Amino acid sequence: MPVSLPxxxxxxxxxxxxxxxxxxxxxxxxxxxxxxxxxxxxxxxYAKLEGANPGGLKDRPAxxxxxxxxxxxxxxPGAPIVESSSGTLGLGLALAGLTHGHPVTVVTDPGMEPPxxxxxxxxxxxxxxxxxxxxxxxxxxARRERVAELLARIPGAYCPDQYRNPDNVAAYRPLAAELIxxxxxxxxxxxxxxxxxxxxxxxxxxxxxxxxxALIGVDSVRSAIFGQPAGPRLMRGLGxxxxxxxxxxxxxxxxxxxxxxxxxxxxxxxxRRHYASGGWSVGAVALVAGWAAxxxxxxxxxxxxxxxxxxxxxxxxxxxxxxxxxxxxxxxPPAEPDDIAEPDARVVTRWTxxxxxxxxxxxxxxxxxxx
Numbered sequence: 001m002p003v004s005l006p007x008x009x010x011x012x013x014x015x016x017x018x019x020x021x022x023x024x025x026x027x028x029x030x031x032x033x034x035x036x037x038x039x040x041x042x043x044x045x046y047a048k049l050e051g052a053n054p055g056g057l058k059d060r061p062a063x064x065x066x067x068x069x070x071x072x073x074x075x076x077p078g079a080p081i082v083e084s085s086s087g088t089l090g091l092g093l094a095l096a097g098l099t100h101g102h103p104v105t106v107v108t109d110p111g112m113e114p115p116x117x118x119x120x121x122x123x124x125x126x127x128x129x130x131x132x133x134x135x136x137x138x139x140x141x142a143r144r145e146r147v148a149e150l151l152a153r154i155p156g157a158y159c160p161d162q163y164r165n166p167d168n169v170a171a172y173r174p175l176a177a178e179l180i181x182x183x184x185x186x187x188x189x190x191x192x193x194x195x196x197x198x199x200x201x202x203x204x205x206x207x208x209x210x211x212x213x214a215l216i217g218v219d220s221v222r223s224a225i226f227g228q229p230a231g232p233r234l235m236r237g238l239g240x241x242x243x244x245x246x247x248x249x250x251x252x253x254x255x256x257x258x259x260x261x262x263x264x265x266x267x268x269x270x271x272r273r274h275y276a277s278g279g280w281s282v283g284a285v286a287l288v289a290g291w292a293a294x295x296x297x298x299x300x301x302x303x304x305x306x307x308x309x310x311x312x313x314x315x316x317x318x319x320x321x322x323x324x325x326x327x328x329x330x331x332x333p334p335a336e337p338d339d340i341a342e343p344d345a346r347v348v349t350r351w352t353x354x355x356x357x358x359x360x361x362x363x364x365x366x367x368x369x370x371x
Contacts, residue, residue, distance in 0.1 A: 038290025055091030062092025172201030
């Protein structure tokens with residue numbers, strides 16, 4: 001018998017848009033209801049499809065950071081932009097460079113998918129690849145060191161520094177406003193965490209309207225953000241081997257770590273059941289948002305941010321040969337995550353949650369001060 005899905009409150013019909021510039025296509029992304037196989041019918045979540053932007057979620061902060069830097073005079077007209085990226089921010093900066101007339105250099109590492117590097121080049125960006133990870137900070141720290149070298153050599157060059165720039169957080173105010181207009185109410189927000197920008201920016205605005213909002217962070221295994229030890233990661237776009245300043249630890253109700261095989265399973269189920277899918281972040285977020293939808297009380301409105309679409313992952317997440325090579329197929333995730341009482345209680349290797357979130361650097365500094 002047919003299943004009746006919950007509907008968001010009535011909203012105005014979408015206005016038809018004729019864009020005069022590519023940047024005008026950013027924002028006003030759709031929301032899709034997702035239930036099975038992540039949650040039973042009627043107990044699903046609303047996915048904000050940021051892959052509908054020209055380059056994905058990070059079109060928003062790229063444009064905003066560049067606009068604000070120009071407004072303040074930090075970025076002179078025509079001056080080069082140099083930034084570290086695993087891909088999606090690079091696309092956004094290519095768009096911002098085209099929009100405002102700046103050459104863009106994206107510093108990345110061997111983990112960037114070849115199609116992404118080719119796309120960035122086609123969009124006019126210069127791609128520079130580091131060849132060895134930093135001994136302590138991994139590929140991200142190696143990329144940041146190369147950015148610093150390039151800034152010292154290129155007169156007038158500017159780095160948005162997505163990891164520490166508060167404009168990265170502020171850029172997501174419109175996304176939160178869109179969710180409020182589309183859903184009317186948000187009780188639980190599920191986001192991936194990488195630089196910390198969209199989790200902090202979207203949740204802060206939603207909490208102004210809904211003070212009891214629960215924010216659930218989704219991280220990768222082998223990521224250092226929430227206190228786990230850093231290690232080599234297959235998953236791109238979430239997780240970090242450094243501790244970005246933009247992560248608002250106090251905002252999170254809990255954190256979940258997801259492993260690559262679990263994200264692959266979720267990405268492929270999304271594609272087959274809902275036609276809308278994406279990369280590592282999307283799969284990990286869908287897995288956790290489905291858990292929230294079936295765990296929180298009936299009637300809880302759960303929203304999740306899907307940062308991108310599937311196209312850059314056709315040679316990884318959606319490639320059977322590549323996934324078999326990395327032992328990522330045939331491993332359906334468990335129905336429930338493991339639980340740990342403290343973020344550093346043990347090293348996690350599969351889907352795991354922790355209801356205690358803290359800044360690992362603050363704890364380390366406090367311990368050093370006590371000694």
